[in-house]
Amino acid sequence: MTTSPDEKPVGYFLVRTARVVKLAFHQAFKEMDINITPEQWVILERLHIENDQSQKELASESFKNAPTISRIIDVLCKKGWTERITDDKDRRLIHVHLTTTGSKIVEKIADRAEVIRKQGWKNLSKEDYNTFVRIMNQVFDNYDTP
Numbered sequence: 001m002t003t004s005p006d007e008k009p010v011g012y013f014l015v016r017t018a019r020v021v022k023l024a025f026h027q028a029f030k031e032m033d034i035n036i037t038p039e040q041w042v043i044l045e046r047l048h049i050e051n052d053q054s055q056k057e058l059a060s061e062s063f064k065n066a067p068t069i070s071r072i073i074d075v076l077c078k079k080g081w082t083e084r085i086t087d088d089k090d091r092r093l094i095h096v097h098l099t100t101t102g103s104k105i106v107e108k109i110a111d112r113a114e115v116i117r118k119q120g121w122k123n124l125s126k127e128d129y130n131t132f133v134r135i136m137n138q139v140f141d142n143y144d145t146p
Contacts, residue, residue: 047098048106
């Protein structure tokens with residue numbers, strides 16, 4: 001699809017929207033005086049939903065590459081919010097575990113994160129949401145399918 005000079009490409013809207021959402025999370029964390037990035041929050045939240053995941057699983061779920069996810073987990077471990085645990089049956093497998101301190105951070109942030117998410121859907125219907133998800137999934141599939 002060719003765009004006219006007065007139309008912006010879809011990528012513009014994707015990047016712009018992702019940026020403003022990320023900034024809202026940064027601001028909220030700053031106001032809460034919690035030293036965390038949105039990328040770190042994604043990992044903590046995933047572990048809160050399903051604890052003891054491999055780095056590979058976390059990378060896949062957060063769409064981060066292995067070195068990036070490793071760096072994020074390194075930081076979370078240094079903060080004491082997560083820990084790496086070697087699998088009892090296969091010592092080559094490492095699972096990332098949310099610590100008690102990490103769980104407290106998640107509990108502290110979760111309500112505010114939900115407010116930020118709901119802010120993005122203000123004045124939009126459930127049908128709008130479903131349409132958005134369908135379109136975003138189709139765009140993703142268009143690039144993900146060889």
